[in-house]
Amino acid sequence: MFLSAQVRYRFIQELKYHKQMEYLKKECITKWLGIGIVNLLFLLPLTSQEIKLDKAQECLNQSILAYKKLKYEECRIYALKALEFNPNLGEAYIVVGQAYIASKDLCFPNEYDIKSIMFCLAVDKFELAKKVDSSITDRANELIRVYSKYFPSREEIWSNIRSGEKYKIGCWINEETTIRFYEDIYK
Numbered sequence: 001m002f003l004s005a006q007v008r009y010r011f012i013q014e015l016k017y018h019k020q021m022e023y024l025k026k027e028c029i030t031k032w033l034g035i036g037i038v039n040l041l042f043l044l045p046l047t048s049q050e051i052k053l054d055k056a057q058e059c060l061n062q063s064i065l066a067y068k069k070l071k072y073e074e075c076r077i078y079a080l081k082a083l084e085f086n087p088n089l090g091e092a093y094i095v096v097g098q099a100y101i102a103s104k105d106l107c108f109p110n111e112y113d114i115k116s117i118m119f120c121l122a123v124d125k126f127e128l129a130k131k132v133d134s135s136i137t138d139r140a141n142e143l144i145r146v147y148s149k150y151f152p153s154r155e156e157i158w159s160n161i162r163s164g165e166k167y168k169i170g171c172w173i174n175e176e177t178t179i180r181f182y183e184d185i186y187k
Contacts, residue, residue: 090133
């Protein structure tokens, strides 16, 4: 089937502007445009949104790799970069929360109180994850269920901190969380 250059150009523009390219299979394009133009279609630049999503996934992959190498600060940097490209990438928040939990002994080896407060901060991240990305709600809820059991206990806390107060965690984290006690959740 022969199509004029003008018809081909118009068809390509329609694909580009309506984002239908992702739904078309190579065989379909071959049928409509001929084999010569197929390669050209697949060389068209990605849309800005597609590029952002790809970069977000790439940063998330780097974050996970840094986590596996026990480089937790680097892990957070990549996860936050992924969130710049895709603010709805809940997995990035989950990785950050897990990095906080994994680094509690490195940051505060002899301070049980602060370690238990770090679980509050990690749960904050898991809650953010499910807020921005409904596809990971079940996983986030499971992490919240597991780690909220390690919240500080009123009996073990070292100061007059009350539930609902803000507390800033130091070390490389330097973030604030809201104090929640184990007893308030598991009465």
